[in-house]
Amino acid sequence: xxxxxxxxxxxxxxxxxxxxxxxxxxxxxxxxxxxxxxxxxxxxxxxxxxxxxxxxxxxxxxxxxxxxxxxxxxxxxxxxxxxxxxxxxxxxxxxxxxxxxxxxxxxxxxxxxxxxxxxxxxxxxxxxxxxxxxxxxxxxxxxxxxxxxxxxxxxxxxxxxxxxxxxxxxxxxxxxxxxxxxxxxxxxxxxxxxxxxxxxxxxxxxxxxxxxxxxxxxxxxxxxxxxxxxxxxxxxxxxxxxxxxxxxxxxxxxxxxxxxxxxxxxxxxxxxxxxxxxxxxxxxxxxxxxxxxxxxxxxxxxxxxxxxxxxxxxxxxxxxxxxxxxxxxxxxxxxxxxxxxxxxxxxxxxxxxxxxxxxxxxxxxxxxxxxxxxxxxxxxxxxxxxxxxxxxxxxxxxxxxxxxxxxxxxxxxxxxxxxxxxxxxxxxxxxxxxxxxxxxxxxxxxxxxxxxxxxxxxxxxxxxxxxxx
Numbered sequence: 001x002x003x004x005x006x007x008x009x010x011x012x013x014x015x016x017x018x019x020x021x022x023x024x025x026x027x028x029x030x031x032x033x034x035x036x037x038x039x040x041x042x043x044x045x046x047x048x049x050x051x052x053x054x055x056x057x058x059x060x061x062x063x064x065x066x067x068x069x070x071x072x073x074x075x076x077x078x079x080x081x082x083x084x085x086x087x088x089x090x091x092x093x094x095x096x097x098x099x100x101x102x103x104x105x106x107x108x109x110x111x112x113x114x115x116x117x118x119x120x121x122x123x124x125x126x127x128x129x130x131x132x133x134x135x136x137x138x139x140x141x142x143x144x145x146x147x148x149x150x151x152x153x154x155x156x157x158x159x160x161x162x163x164x165x166x167x168x169x170x171x172x173x174x175x176x177x178x179x180x181x182x183x184x185x186x187x188x189x190x191x192x193x194x195x196x197x198x199x200x201x202x203x204x205x206x207x208x209x210x211x212x213x214x215x216x217x218x219x220x221x222x223x224x225x226x227x228x229x230x231x232x233x234x235x236x237x238x239x240x241x242x243x244x245x246x247x248x249x250x251x252x253x254x255x256x257x258x259x260x261x262x263x264x265x266x267x268x269x270x271x272x273x274x275x276x277x278x279x280x281x282x283x284x285x286x287x288x289x290x291x292x293x294x295x296x297x298x299x300x301x302x303x304x305x306x307x308x309x310x311x312x313x314x315x316x317x318x319x320x321x322x323x324x325x326x327x328x329x330x331x332x333x334x335x336x337x338x339x340x341x342x343x344x345x346x347x348x349x350x351x352x353x354x355x356x357x358x359x360x361x362x363x364x365x366x367x368x369x370x371x372x373x374x375x376x377x378x379x380x381x382x383x384x385x386x387x388x389x390x391x392x393x394x395x396x397x398x399x400x401x402x403x404x405x406x407x408x409x410x411x412x413x414x415x416x417x418x419x420x421x422x423x424x425x426x427x428x429x430x431x432x433x434x435x436x437x438x439x440x441x442x443x444x445x446x447x448x449x450x451x452x453x454x455x456x457x458x459x460x461x462x463x464x465x466x467x468x469x
Contacts, residue, residue: 012185019045020098027051027130029062031333047072053132054114055240057233060335064243077115078106083242107134109161110141112150128177136180138193140209158219174201232305236335254328254339260353263343272314277327280427284360293431298424301330306402311335317342360430362443365450378416382429394457401425419444
């Protein structure tokens with residue numbers, strides 16, 4: 001038997017590949033299926049099952065395309081009602097892959113169909129648990145996402161999650177290897193560890209959710225401090241549940257190379273969003289007016305999902321040469337399938353064609369230190385609240401980038417400065433604000449990392465952040 005974790009850092013997502021005696025299973029595959037098909041061919045094995053731990057909210061799985069390409073059956077846990085052919089497994093049902101077995105454990109709570117898959121080796125020993133979004137390392141799945149579908153409150157779902165974990169998972173041996181669906185950085189939990197593999201025994205010691213004195217304490221602990229889920233989550237659930245357009249079709253349409261003239265015509269005719277994925281230092285120096293910047297070099301797909309409200313939004317890409325396939329692939333992973341093409345020759349071709357160009361007003365941290373009047377000048381910190389609370393420029397307002405679609409309505413009339421940790425997020429924010437007509441701000445290059453090297457005062461005092469009047 002061979003077992004491999006295929007971890008995608010941008011999504012903080014783990015897929016799993018298991019082979020035994022000529023047969024294979026894949027758990028929670030990503031949208032693009034060709035890498036799996038290549039691996040199956042290389043290993044000379046037949047894909048027998050595609051196991052899905054639940055209807056994912058944060059990414060679109062490759063289960064439908066992979067099943068069509070291989071004939072493998074898609075397997076869900078009890079109560080799942082997909083819009084395509086699938087095996088709906090009973091609790092404790094066994095599936096054989098070569099010499100090993102997968103036992104389905106129905107573990108509702110994160111969602112009603114959520115299930116874990118217990119790996120039994122050729123001797124029947126409980127070896128590993130593919131825990132999906134039921135149990136993470138350091139955390140458990142958030143119980144607030146499936147409220148509408150389940151017609152239950154988040155507390156009721158948290159109660160189900162407690163029963164699933166305490167009666168089905170914590171009865172398993174300490175030696176069991178836990179392979180979670182996500183790691184640190186995912187919005188599917190709030191306290192995940194950076195590690196991606198652990199033993200159940202260690203999780204009993206370090207995971208706060210596994211050390212609650214009562215069901216009521218568990219419910220309070222796992223529901224406390226949950227942030228609103230990204231807007232695209234519900235649309236991804238629907239795609240995973242009902243099916244989606246073939247990834248090959250998405251790629252074929254998206255890789256249409258458009259001249260600057262055709263790019264401009266298409267943008268105007270389709271009301272497409274122009275998404276510039278170049279590195280932020282290049283973007284600030286020149287870009288297509290009203291384009292939005294989200295750099296491929298960072299957490300590209302999650303930020304697209306968090307900031308672009310509708311997965312049906314038509315998109316035109318500005319990418320560095322050779323990066324168009326990567327951009328389209330990563331967009332498709334979070335359900336943004338309507339890429340209409342990319343700018344042939346990149347931004348340089350746009351400039352050479354004599355088209356209009358815009359820039360972001362930016363200053364260095366050193367210049368910022370000379371200009372800013374602490375306590376008087378308006379300064380906006382777009383990092384996460386936890387980063388802000390740890391340390392920030394004294395007097396700065398906390399306005400996390402994830403909620404810019406809400407707080408941008410309260411932009412002050414006076415000039416303000418904008419910073420994040422190193423520049424990636426503040427340039428995203430600057431591009432969004434400028435596309436919406438705001439120009440009364442200055443972005444600080446290098447962000448708080450650079451600001452902290454100046455003599456400006458910093459604080460861990462939480463500044464009132466509801467309004468920036």
